[in-house]
Amino acid sequence: MRPQRLQCLELRANCPRTKLRPSRRTSVLSSELQTGSAPLTGKRTLKEPQIMKVVSLQLTLPAAILAIVLSGVGHAADTSTPSLSERDLQAKIQYCTYCHQPSGQGYLGSSPIPRLAGQQTVYFKNQLQAFIDRRRVNKFMFKVAHSLSPEMLTALATHFSDLNPKPLGGAPTELVATGKKIFEGGIPNSNVPPCSTCHGPEAKGNGAFPRLAGQLYPYILKVLGNWDKERGQDTANPDTSAIMKPIAHSLTESQIAAVAAYISYLE
Numbered sequence: 001m002r003p004q005r006l007q008c009l010e011l012r013a014n015c016p017r018t019k020l021r022p023s024r025r026t027s028v029l030s031s032e033l034q035t036g037s038a039p040l041t042g043k044r045t046l047k048e049p050q051i052m053k054v055v056s057l058q059l060t061l062p063a064a065i066l067a068i069v070l071s072g073v074g075h076a077a078d079t080s081t082p083s084l085s086e087r088d089l090q091a092k093i094q095y096c097t098y099c100h101q102p103s104g105q106g107y108l109g110s111s112p113i114p115r116l117a118g119q120q121t122v123y124f125k126n127q128l129q130a131f132i133d134r135r136r137v138n139k140f141m142f143k144v145a146h147s148l149s150p151e152m153l154t155a156l157a158t159h160f161s162d163l164n165p166k167p168l169g170g171a172p173t174e175l176v177a178t179g180k181k182i183f184e185g186g187i188p189n190s191n192v193p194p195c196s197t198c199h200g201p202e203a204k205g206n207g208a209f210p211r212l213a214g215q216l217y218p219y220i221l222k223v224l225g226n227w228d229k230e231r232g233q234d235t236a237n238p239d240t241s242a243i244m245k246p247i248a249h250s251l252t253e254s255q256i257a258a259v260a261a262y263i264s265y266l267e
Contacts, residue, residue, distance in 0.1 A: 124157035171217035171261035179262025213266035220260035
């Protein structure tokens with residue numbers, strides 16, 4: 001836009017004749033709203049019980065919305081135009097398998113790397129997005145996830161969800177029976193619900209709730225023992241990690257070990 005045009009617009013905006021003046025109707029409405037005396041033409045005025053009902057609804061609605069968000073995280077439709085080549089996808093898959101192994105079975109070592117095989121696609125994408133948003137903390141994974149497009153996130157999630165290698169095992173077998181009881185029945189005295197309630201009777205997960213079957217024993221120990229240090233780092237934007245926080249806090253080390261041992265052998 002030319003400088004003369006800009007000056008003209010500025011002059012018109014500042015000109016008293018061009019400024020909008022509130023109409024008498026607008027002034028009356030504003031005054032009535034401030035004093036609370038505005039009549040409702042053709043409508044009934046709200047009585048006290050009705051007002052209380054509205055206030056109650058306003059108070060309960062945020063909690064309802066939060067519940068919906070937590071139960072439906074990751075279900076938003078992706079309307080972006082696909083722009084992913086098969087070559088790019090295979091290159092990224094190979095990059096992932098350097099750490100998570102060719103079949104996504106994970107890696108047992110001094111720093112265990114989790115199993116990705118068979119993971120729920122919604123959970124898979126949510127966690128990569130959590131790394132990007134820094135809701136979940138891991139310096140290496142932030143660098144990896146930050147470079148991924150939405151199309152790549154979806155393609156990787158789909159690829160690994162279709163894999164199903166045998167579990168690596170290696171957990172103390174004597175803990176399995178106790179872990180099975182906790183997984184299926186919870187710990188009522190500690191307000192710990194059955195793990196199967198969210199993760200399914202076979203621990204294969206459901207949508208935003210992850211598959212646990214076959215997950216590495218030392219990795220589960222690490223995750224549950226350090227929940228607050230890695231998950232749910234943005235309290236203003238809670239995700240499904242908020243559900244596990246009180247549960248992780250209520251479990252003892254021996255109980256965590258038992259559950260981890262049980263699910264590590266599930267296929």
